[in-house]
Amino acid sequence: MPYTVPFVDPRRHYQRLKSELDAAVIGCLTDGDLILRQQLRDFEAHLAEFVGVKYAVGVNSGYHALHFSLLASGIGPGDEVITPAHTFVATISAIVHVGARPVLVDVGPDYNVDPEAVAAAITPKTRAIIPVHLNGRMCAMDRLDIIASRHQLVIIEDAAQSLGATFQGRAAGSWGTTGCFSFYPFKILGGFGDGGAITTNDPNVAQTVSRLRYNGEDRETGEYHHHGYTALLDNVQAAVLDVKLRHLPAWIEHRRRIADMYRDALRDVSGLVLPHFPSEQQADVFQNYVIRTRFREGLREHLEAGGVETLVHWPKPVWEHAALKLGQPPLEETKAICREVVSLPMSAETTEEQVAVTVDCVRQFVTSYEARGRADP
Ligand SMILES: Cc1ncc(COP(=O)(O)O)c(C=O)c1O
Numbered sequence: 001m002p003y004t005v006p007f008v009d010p011r012r013h014y015q016r017l018k019s020e021l022d023a024a025v026i027g028c029l030t031d032g033d034l035i036l037r038q039q040l041r042d043f044e045a046h047l048a049e050f051v052g053v054k055y056a057v058g059v060n061s062g063y064h065a066l067h068f069s070l071l072a073s074g075i076g077p078g079d080e081v082i083t084p085a086h087t088f089v090a091t092i093s094a095i096v097h098v099g100a101r102p103v104l105v106d107v108g109p110d111y112n113v114d115p116e117a118v119a120a121a122i123t124p125k126t127r128a129i130i131p132v133h134l135n136g137r138m139c140a141m142d143r144l145d146i147i148a149s150r151h152q153l154v155i156i157e158d159a160a161q162s163l164g165a166t167f168q169g170r171a172a173g174s175w176g177t178t179g180c181f182s183f184y185p186f187k188i189l190g191g192f193g194d195g196g197a198i199t200t201n202d203p204n205v206a207q208t209v210s211r212l213r214y215n216g217e218d219r220e221t222g223e224y225h226h227h228g229y230t231a232l233l234d235n236v237q238a239a240v241l242d243v244k245l246r247h248l249p250a251w252i253e254h255r256r257r258i259a260d261m262y263r264d265a266l267r268d269v270s271g272l273v274l275p276h277f278p279s280e281q282q283a284d285v286f287q288n289y290v291i292r293t294r295f296r297e298g299l300r301e302h303l304e305a306g307g308v309e310t311l312v313h314w315p316k317p318v319w320e321h322a323a324l325k326l327g328q329p330p331l332e333e334t335k336a337i338c339r340e341v342v343s344l345p346m347s348a349e350t351t352e353e354q355v356a357v358t359v360d361c362v363r364q365f366v367t368s369y370e371a372r373g374r375a376d377p
Contacts, residue, residue, distance in 0.1 A: 003307050003308065003309040004306070004307030004308065004354070004357055005307060005308040005309060005345045005350075005354040005357050005358050006309050006345065007309040007310065007311055007343070007345050007347075008186050008345075008347040008349070009347060009349040009350075010185060010186075012349045013347070013348065013349055016349070017243065017244070017247070020243045021240055021243055024039070024239040024240055024242070024243050025236055025239065025240065027039075027239065028235055028236045028239050029236070033235050033236075033239075034234070034235050034236065035232065035234070035235055036214070036219065036232065036235065037235045039235050039236075039238045039239035039242060040058055040232075040233060040235050040238040042238075042242055043056075043058065043233075043238040043239070043241050043242040043245070044056040044057060044058055044197070044238075046242060046245055047181075047197055047199070047241075047245065048199060050163075050164075050171075050245060050248070051163075051171045051172070051173040051174050051179060051199045052170065052171050052174045053173065053174050053179070053199045053200060053201050054200070054201045054203070054206075055199065055200050055201070055202075055203070055205075055206035056197050056198070056199045057197060057198045057199075057200075057206055057209045057210050057213065058195070058196070058197050058213075058232070058233025058237075058238055059195075059196045059197060059198060059209070059213045059231050059232070059233055060194055060195060060196065060213070060231045060232060060233060060234070061090075061182065061184075061194045061195065061196045061231070062090060062158075062160040062180055062181060062182025062183075062184065062196040063090040063093065063094060063182075063196070064196055064213070064229065064231045065160075065178075065180035065181060065182070065196040065197060065198045066090065066091060066094035066130070066156065066158060066180045067094040067097055067098065068198060068208075068209040068212045068213065068229075068231075069094075069156045069177070069178040069180055069198055069205075069209070070094055070095065070098045070100070070128070070156065071098055071208070071209075071212060072178070072204075072205045072208040072209050072212070073127075073128060073154045073156065073177055073178075073205075075095075075098055075100050075127050075128055075154070076098050076099045076100060077099035077100065078099075078100075078125065079099075079100040079101070079125060079126075079127040079128070080100065080101045080102075080103050080123060080125040080126045080127065081095045081100050081101070081102055081103065081126075081127065081128045081129070081130060082103045082105055082118050082121050082122070082126060082128070082129045082130070083095065083102055083103070083104065083105070083113070083129070083130040083131075083132065083158075084104070084105055084106070084107045084112070084113040084131075084132055084134075084334075085104035085105065085106065085107075085317060085318055085319065085329060085331050085334045086106075086107045086111060086132075086134070086314075086317075086333075086334045086337055086338075087132040087134065087158065087318070088132075088160070088313075088314075089318055089321075089324070090160075091130055091132055091158050092104070092318060092324070092326070095130070100127070100128075101125075102326065103121050103123075103126070104318075104319065104326065104329045104331065105117035105118055105120075105121050105329075105331070106331040106332070106333045106334055107134075107333055107334060107337070108333070109277065109333075110137060110275075110277040111134045111135060111137070111275075111290065111337065111341075112131070112132070112133065112134055112137060112138075112139040112140070113131050113132065113139055113144075114333075115139075115140050115143035115144055115147060118131075118144065118147055119147050122147075122151050122153075126151065126153060127153060127154060128153055128154040128155070128156055129144060129147070129148055129153055129154075129155050129156075130155075130156045130157075130158050131144055131155065131157060131158065131176075132158040132160075132161075133157065133158065133159050133161060133162035133165060133172045134161055134162075135161055135162075135275065135284075135286070135287055135288040135289075135290050136161055136162050136165055136188065136255070136284050136285035136286045136287035136288065137162065137165060137275075137277070137279075137282055137284040137285075138162060138165045138166065138167040138172050138282050138284075139167070140167070140281075141167045141168070141170075141175045142167070142168065142281075145175065154176075154177050155175065155176035155177060156176050156177060156178050156180065157172060157173055157175055157176040157178070157179040157180065158180050159172040159173040159179045159180060159181055159199075160180060160181060160182035160184075160187065160196075161182075161187070161188075161287040161288070162188075162285060162287065163181055163187070163188050163189050163248070163285070164188065164248060164249070164252045164285045165282065165283060165284055165285045166282070166283045167281055167282055168281050173199040174199065174201075177200065177202060177205060178198050178199065178200045178202075178205060178209075179198070179199040179200070180196065180197075180198060181196055181197045181198075181199070182195070182196050183195035183196060183197070183233075183237070183241055186347075187287065188248070188251065188252070188255070188285055188287050189241060189244055189245060189248055190244070191237040191240055191241050192237065192240055193234075193237060195233050195234070195237045195238075195241065196233070197233065208225075208226075211225050211226055211228060212226055212228045212229055212231070213228070213229060213231045213232050213233075214228060214230075214231075214232060215228040215229065215230060216228030247348075251348040252285045254348055254350075255285060255286040255287075255346060255347075255348070256284075256285075256286060258286070258289070258346055258350050258355055259275075259276070259284075259286045259289055259346070261352065261355045261359075262274065262289055262344060262355060262358075262359065263276050265355070265356075265359040265363075266291075266359060266362060266363075269362065269363060269366050270366070271293055271294065271295060271366065272291050272292070272293050272362075272366075273291065273292040273293070274291055275289060275290050275291065286346055287346075288313065288343045288346060289343060289344045289345075289346040290313070290341050290342070290343050290344075291341070291342060291343075291344060292337070292340045292341050292342075293340055293342070294339075294340060295365075295369070296312075296339070296340055296341070296342050298365065298369075299342065299362065299365050300312075300342055302361060302364070302365040303358070303361050303362070303365075306357070306360075306361040306364075307357070308344075308345065308357065308358050308361050309345060310342050310343060310344060310345070311342075311343045312341060312342055312343065313341065313343060314338060315338055316338050317331070317334050317335055317338050344358055344362075345358060
């Protein structure tokens with residue numbers, strides 16, 4: 001049965017933009033513009049401008065944005081890279097695939113890496129930090145910058161979930177040596193398949209990652225400068241993303257409005273932690289609307305029965321996937337978060353009516369719990 005409130009709604013998303021998207025795709029197909037054509041260059045220029053950097057290089061995933069950023073920063077075997085354990089596995093896999101060792105640290109109450117935990121994890125082998133701007137909120141980049149310059153560390157921002165978010169007025173992806181973005185379909189800017197980009201102000205990094213994505217080749221001279229990869233952002237995807245990028249500021253405002261509605265309707269419900277953290281420096285974009293509660297499983301079942309789709313990012317700590325061989329880091333906050341978080345529907349298509357249905361369901365669950373005499377649901 002279809003959900004009354006789906007987590008995301010790709011069909012509606014397409015219908016809303018159909019004429020613009022169809023024109024962009026058909027234009028590429030009609031003109032045979034498939035690989036490394038003007039549509040890709042245009043999208044890269046517009047993305048760089050949006051983020052406030054000199055260069056953006058399209059690649060085929062957020063994973064490859066991270067992988068190439070590490071390679072371009074010269075990170076490899078024998079090096080350590082510090083990153084939060086509470087992230088998507090791709091952040092960590094990119095470190096492993098360049099031969100370096102991921103050093104996992106804990107996060108703070110806003111789900112972002114704790115700068116003090118980063119400082120405490122530095123060893124003589126540490127070469128880089130990958131802060132992850134999770135759920136549409138940026139990390140404390142001022143403190144991470146100080147730590148990185150003190151120890152001469154590279155910062156690679158995993159901004160896969162935070163295109164458009166800012167810290168002290170500066171955008172995600174403009175602080176580090178590189179910023180890494182994902183255009184996975186359900187990201188705030190999503191393609192019709194996989195996609196990603198690297199942003200940077202460093203011309204050498206931009207050149208290296210441009211070559212790495214295309215088998216190491218310099219397109220002007222035909223010279224192979226690396227054993228590279230086949231990892232382009234496809235031209236048709238770039239044309240689609242360029243259309244969508246024009247709508248992104250309005251979508252971000254919409255997400256903020258939906259977040260405000262959730263906050264106003266749920267702030268008095270006991271036993272819930274809402275994702276509205278003290279935020280003088282951050283402007284969040286709410287890629288995900290994550291609430292935290294000790295009664296997560298019951299609440300999810302109740303929402304499911306009420307036709308509201310929810311997701312959990314992520315139900316178990318990454319190191320508990322034994323095949324990944326990440327050891328047993330004692331990261332209590334990450335463990336608790338995995339037990340307690342649930343993401344409510346949030347997208348450019350989420351309507352006020354759908355928020356009302358979701359909020360009613362959450363309140364009903366809490367009320368019925370209270371009616372059964374439990375002090376805290
Ligand atoms: C925080 C984070 N990092 C990296 C990635 C990887 O991006 P992709 O799926 O495009 O490879 C994602 C995507 O889900 C992500 O959320």
